[in-house]
Amino acid sequence: MRVLVTGGLGFIGSETVIRLIENCHEAIIVDNLSNSKIGVLDKIEQITGVRPHCHVVDCCDEDGFEKVFVEEGKMDAAIHFAGLKAVGESTKKPVEYYTNNLLSTLVLVKLMRKHDVHSIIFSSSATVYGVPKRVPLYETDPIGEATNPYGQTKIMIERILSDVNKADPSFNVILLRYFNPIGGHPSGLLGEDPNGIPNNLMPYIAQVAVGKRDHLNVFGDDYPTPDGTGVRDYIHVVDLAEGHVAALKKLKENPGVVVYNLGTGKGTSVLELVHAFEKATGVKIPYVVAPRRPGDVTENYANCDKAFKELGWKAKLNIEDACRDAYRFQTKGASK
Numbered sequence: 254m255r256v257l258v259t260g261g262l263g264f265i266g267s268e269t270v271i272r273l274i275e276n277c278h279e280a281i282i283v284d285n286l287s288n289s290k291i292g293v294l295d296k297i298e299q300i301t302g303v304r305p306h307c308h309v310v311d312c313c314d315e316d317g318f319e320k321v322f323v324e325e326g327k328m329d330a331a332i333h334f335a336g337l338k339a340v341g342e343s344t345k346k347p348v349e350y351y352t353n354n355l356l357s358t359l360v361l362v363k364l365m366r367k368h369d370v371h372s373i374i375f376s377s378s379a380t381v382y383g384v385p386k387r388v389p390l391y392e393t394d395p396i397g398e399a400t401n402p403y404g405q406t407k408i409m410i411e412r413i414l415s416d417v418n419k420a421d422p423s424f425n426v427i428l429l430r431y432f433n434p435i436g437g438h439p440s441g442l443l444g445e446d447p448n449g450i451p452n453n454l455m456p457y458i459a460q461v462a463v464g465k466r467d468h469l470n471v472f473g474d475d476y477p478t479p480d481g482t483g484v485r486d487y488i489h490v491v492d493l494a495e496g497h498v499a500a501l502k503k504l505k506e507n508p509g510v511v512v513y514n515l516g517t518g519k520g521t522s523v524l525e526l527v528h529a530f531e532k533a534t535g536v537k538i539p540y541v542v543a544p545r546r547p548g549d550v551t552e553n554y555a556n557c558d559k560a561f562k563e564l565g566w567k568a569k570l571n572i573e574d575a576c577r578d579a580y581r582f583q584t585k586g587a588s589k
Contacts, residue, residue: 254501255279255327257370259312259361260334261305262289264445265376265434267297268494269332271443274301276498281325283318284335285311288448290588296442312357315364322368330372330504332497333361336406339452340380343403344547354406355413362417365424372425372504374497377411379432379486379516379553380404388520389556392430392512401548411512418510425507427500432486432516432555434493435526436575437582444582445490455487455575458527459583462536469538471523473545478552482523486516486554489570489578499564516555517568526572533576 256273260266261282267289270280274297282294282305291309298304306325310317312335322328336354337343343350358375365373382390383398399405414426435455437444445456460466474481496515503511521529527538561567 254329255281255325256501257281257283257321257325257328257331258334259283259331259357260289260336262286262291262293262307263334265431265490265493266334267293267443268438268490269334269497270297270305271300271438272494272498273501274303274305278501280305281321281328282307283310283312283321285309290446293443296586300438300440300442312361313353315360318360319364322364328368328370330374330501331361331365331370332374332376333358334376338403340401340403340548341546342452343401347402350402350406355409358410358413362414366421371423373414374427374429374500374504375410375414377428377430378404378407379430379514379555381408381411381430382553384550385553388552389518389554390514391556392514392559400550415510422509423507425504426510427503427508428510428512429496429500430512430514430555431493432488432514432553434490435487435579436489436491436570437578437586438491439578439581441578441581441585443586444579446582446587454523454526455579456583458530458538459579459587461538462530462534462580463583467539469527469540470543471540472543472549474542476551478522480522480524483549484520484522484552484554486519487521487526487572487575488516488568489575492568492570496560496564496566499560499566503564511563513560513564514555514557515560516557518555518557520552520554521572529572530576530580533573534580536580
């Protein structure tokens with residue numbers, strides 16, 4: 254299949270592009286480089302031997318984005334990663350998050366319909382579940398009470414895409430609710446390399462490990478969890494990328510609108526992740542307890558039985574694998 258990948262130079266996007274190429278699909282990347290680097294393209298080529306077409310365009314720029322559709326011709330599906338993605342930042346910049354994430358999706362869908370592309374995989378998030386009333390979380394659990402603007406944009410986009418399907422049943426939508434992606438490509442060439450201070454836990458830990466940062470801030474140690482720190486479902490980005498390849502096969506069935514959790518099914522606390530990193534790498538991570546962040550929930554992990562049953566997908570790599578790969582990337586492939 255020829256697949257348009259928005260945000261295809263980002264952490265999850267680039268890993269998915271690699272898996273698409275390795276599974277004989279053609280990836281066409283659109284990325285505005287707001288939180289990614291053009292050098293990722295060289296690394297994709299180094300890993301796969303293929304240099305995908307890449308367009309440096311903002312998805313909110315309808316005229317610029319349409320040129321991609323015109324130049325590339327017929328495409329079979331889109332995987333929509335592009336968007337602002339930091340929970341904490343979204344509470345400080347709600348207008349920017351709503352504008353960017355909603356507009357980019359609306360422009361994408363408008364152009365897909367205009368250019369006869371009928372299938373989309375959307376990178377949704379576990380944040381759509383809000384404060385869980387129970388764990389693990391199932392796809393049938395209620396959504397709509399996200400604790401932050403980032404999560405609200407994901408809820409709104411899920412609804413937009415579902416409504417597009419209602420208006421046009423030939424438009425197929427797969428909503429993938431990610432839990433917490435970590436790790437990196439096993440080559441060490443690709444991983445999470447945010448511009449500026451990392452908003453996510455793993456790249457921050459990795460930067461502390463190589464001396465780029467003095468210490469890790471642990472946001473809250475008074476949650477009602479075994480060690481007082483927040484619990485999340487950390488999934489290796491390689492497993493997550495494989496989930497998109499599996500979802501692409503599902504699209505061939507014209508499934509309408511379907512939803513899948515992508516996680517490991519296991520909760521890991523912040524301090525458990527720190528200790529797993531220390532065990533996997535032999536590097537001590539100094540940390541300081543800081544106040545809780547607005548928008549964070551106590552505990553969040555997935556039930557992924559549906560993805561296994563319908564897509565034949567499940568996570569295969571563990572936390573220590575992810576820690577090793579994140580550290581390898583930080584020492585080898587990350588920007589200094």
